[in-house]
Amino acid sequence: MKSFVMASLILSFFCLKTFGQSNHYWTRNYGSESMLLNGSVIGGVTDLGAVYYNPARLALTENPAFIISADVYELNSYKIEDAIGNRKDLTQSSFGGAPSLAAGTVDMKENSRSTFAYAILLRYNNDFGFSYRDEVTRNILPNVPGDELFEGELNVTNNLKDHWFGGSWAYTLKDNFSIGVSLFGSRAEASKGNVFDMTALDANSDISKYDYNRGYSFQSYGVLAKLGAAYSTGKMDLGMTITTPRAHLFGSGTYNYNLYFAAPDESGIEDIYANSYQSDLEINLKSPLSIGLGASYHIAKNKVIHFSGEYFGNVKSYSILEAAPHEMQSKPDSTIYFNLTDSRKSIANAGLGVEWFLSEKVSFYGGFSTDFNAAAENTVSFVTQEPTATNISFDANFYHVAGGVLLKFKGAEFTLGATHTSGKTDFDKPINFPTDNDPSIVDIANDGRMLWDRWQFIVSVSVPFLKDYVDKLEDKIF
Template sequence: MLRYFYLILVFHISVAVGQEGNYKFENFGNQSVLLNGNVTGSVSDLGLTYYNPARLGLIENPSFTVGGKAFQWSLYDFNNVLESNRSLSSNKFGGLPATIAGTFDLKQFPGHKFAYSILSRQRSEVDLGFDSGLREDLDEEDAILATEQLADVYFKDRVRDDWFGLTWAYPISETLSVGASVFASIYSNDGRGDILLNARTEEDQVITYVNRVDYRQRTYGAQIRLGAAWTLSKVEMGVNVSLPLIAVYKKASFRFKESLSSTAPGNGFITDFNNDDLENRRKTALGIAYGIGYPWKNHTLHFNLDWHASVGAYDRITIPDDALEDLEENPFKEELRPVLNFGMGGEFYVSPSINVIGSFSTDFSASKRSINLFDFVNQSTDEINLIDDLWHFAAGLDLHRPWGNIIVGTSYARSQITVGTAPRIPEESLSVQPRNISTDISYERWRFIIGIEIPIITEKIQGVPIPIK
């Protein structure tokens, strides 16, 4: 029966969880975005609330940002699907939420500096679908199993992780500062996969296979980042420590429906599991970043190292034993390996009115094992993540004007992997030996950034308790 069954298993991958294993997938702040986050020791915009809160204590007048906007075009491309020389793709274009941040003072704490920020730490939504239509022109291999067949597949995965933070910094001296950011994290992950397969046999019998998986996970908690920043012989340095998530509220639901009408009596089945109150966990890794900002003539070079610890294997959502009898194993398992990323960037002086910004950064995937809704029907030994190791590149201009700065630029990221699979058709349907089939999967992303900063406004609105960025 089903060459399309193999195709379906390739699509049912938890894309968003793969993204969670890429720690530099998102960046924040105008210059910091174009510098690909290589600013732990030298961040100068209010992206410091994320990259290094201690830097707030060394910056006298953080720029007041009137507006910043980013647009993204992304492409998921499946090449040579199942070694068939066929390609499938899904692309999207749209706007991205801007970072909101500002500074304020508290009279009760003279000398201390404070900021607030709202960050979209993760935001991903992927829709993939495939409708084969009724196929009668089957090749010899398919014809052994069926004279007609159709396949209809739909997959959707959505992740949101919004951070609402307060930042504190205290300059111990003119060259040394410490700080901390505390973020309230509101995390949600929703996934759904649908399979409908039909085939007519040579005996004029119809086999129908239906599979639906639907899950939701909500985790609210706190993310704490601790920083130190100092200056030595005009070289700026800094360390930022990201502590693991402290979960406060956790809720998950899972539904699994599967049915098979078979040509052989007694081989059909119906399964339905639904639970809206499952035990769940979400873990994030300890991270330590170190950065240097090195002045060279009229230019500034930025260097960064970013390390994240491993996270041992655990169940993101706990499935009851009675349901595991049908699923065979829990598909909600996660395990993260340790990773070390590096990158560098530069702000290059061209004239008093123009700086050129350029950067690159690695973004190695930490996902050793991530949620795959269909592990229980897939015998592949590969770890499948749609987003794997990435390289990020960015370039842009910082245009100085009498009234402020305009920052424009673009960033590019790409990943490519080959996945070999050995899927298993349900035993109750047809006895077909698994085949090793490979598919090339690539991901591309372009982002276009525009931001405006007007430092002079800061002086005019000092009387406002909490300025808006």
């Protein structure tokens, strides 16, 4: 029983360490053209993705449009090669809609130097669940003679969402130079947990039971701002942005812990009864300062090359959530502590995109960008039962590739395309389930590999001058 508990903890530690994308900053892109250019548009964004990439560009965009980037479909695939020795690889896949951005502009006077826009976007979205169940007949309890009929099941959850909502203001200082600012409110929610349920029936028909459940959740409301500047010449568009750290305003968290164990006396293992359920815990959530630079160069009438880079500063270790110390009911002298922490290392990402205007109605796009991992080194997963743990994410680097076509019709634009992202990381094989040839459970001698693969399929609609069409329709009706 102890061996299987150890194995389950190691396996779950691996799962929680590698899934989640809060420590990757360029995983999602916004706006039809910007998605196909993989976000390399800080200098030359031309759609309402400017609310996120560079608000100053709103004042230099000739035809602001109403955008709904809701028709984005994602196919996510996870694979853990040789995760449990001779048994099999562990795989999971999911497919569904992935709304990313809804944005629009506010009408102003014809000669106004100001441009206003609004946006709602999904900054992070991760919903990964993992489970595994097996039943074997082995000598799990060494002090009890004979083999036991053993059933073990583990479940791991890892959920994260962060919605941004806000508005942008851009001001034209000169015909080719503008400044702007976007102010966003952020609503972030996260939950992680792991459950182990293990039962053994020995030759004397006695039952041993082990139940373990530890998890946390929180909601955080905060604000941040993005400042931008944009400059255009005949062949070059330049941009610069500064994104402030996230300021946490209010929120709360919960924490739960259960540990129950019962076994026959001859096993020599002490029974355990412990639980704690806590709510309304104080929380904090931070993000780094970032500085972005971008340039879009018109090498010909029908070709544009985009380049962008962004530097993200580090975030020193801090406490996200801390539970009140609690004692085991069966052992009052044993106190359990839990403090969830986070930290980020500084990184820089870069992207390259190409536009090719085949005609006034048809344009092709392609892009490539990096998405490096910002998780600090030497982190400890909370599932290890250590008193201090970190909010860990996938410790691999991602690379994004995109391509598609923009079709322009009278009164509307349609974008069709796809993006692909993949990442992989090495790990020590956490467990080796017992077989006839190998009765051991834990085996860390051989390496395994974790792979994450994502496809996004884009069907986006942009409607220029939507207000004018609505006004004309009202005139016809009334």
